Amino acid sequence: MATQIRHILVAIGDLRRSPRGELRKAGILALAAHAKVELFHAIDEPDPERSFPETGTFQEVEALRAAVAQRYERRLDRLARSLRKSRGAAVAIETVPPPFL
Numbered sequence: 001m002a003t004q005i006r007h008i009l010v011a012i013g014d015l016r017r018s019p020r021g022e023l024r025k026a027g028i029l030a031l032a033a034h035a036k037v038e039l040f041h042a043i044d045e046p047d048p049e050r051s052f053p054e055t056g057t058f059q060e061v062e063a064l065r066a067a068v069a070q071r072y073e074r075r076l077d078r079l080a081r082s083l084r085k086s087r088g089a090a091v092a093i094e095t096v097p098p099p100f101l
Helices: 020-033 058-087
Strands: 007-011 036-042 090-096
Touching: 007 020, 020 036, 020 058, 036 058, 058 090
Parallel strands: 007 036, 036 090
Antiparallel strands: none
16 A cells, blocks of 8 residues: 655755755655645744843743744745745645743
8 A cells, every 4th residue: 555645844944045956846746746845944043031131021022932933934934935836835834933941
């Protein structure tokens, strides 16, 4: 029995450059297998709380964390849009913040 590919995970370590070759290959494979591509990035920025003054509120720190996550999600979304446009593949994005200690 052949295994059907349903999801293709593309982990992107550096969002400052576009991994064109990897995205092209994932798009070709996804179309051939009728699979969904997921672009993933683990955020490696330091936690904003570490550099925030002790007088800062929880809400302020959470707002900074959300802004960092949103910035990376926008970068991933740009890559996803180009993959959808050029290859017609179904693409999802996922970012994971660093653990907050």
